[in-house]
Amino acid sequence: MVAHVLPQKLAGRYDVKDVLGQGGMGLVYRAFDTVIRRDVALKTLRDAPESNSLQLFYKESDVLASMSHPKYRRDLRHWRV
16 A cells, blocks of 8 residues: 555544555545544545545445444445545
8 A cells, every 4th residue: 555644634523644545536534523422434435526425435434324334334425525
C-alpha cells in the first residue's frame, strides 16, 4: 500500500488514525468519532468524482444501509467538501 499523509481530523469530528484500505475510488480510514466516542471506518472519494462514480458510491451506501448484523452499526453519513 502507498504511504499517505493522514488528515488529522475529518468533518470536524473524526480523528483519523490509519488507512484501512484503498481502491480505485478512494481511501478507507480508521478513525475515532469524537461525538459518539467509538472507532469508525470512513470511506472517502479521491478528487472530484465523475457523476457515475458518485452514483456508485451512493448506491454502495444504500446497500450497506440495508444490511443487518449484530456487529454492524448502521450510521451512514455523507459529506461533500
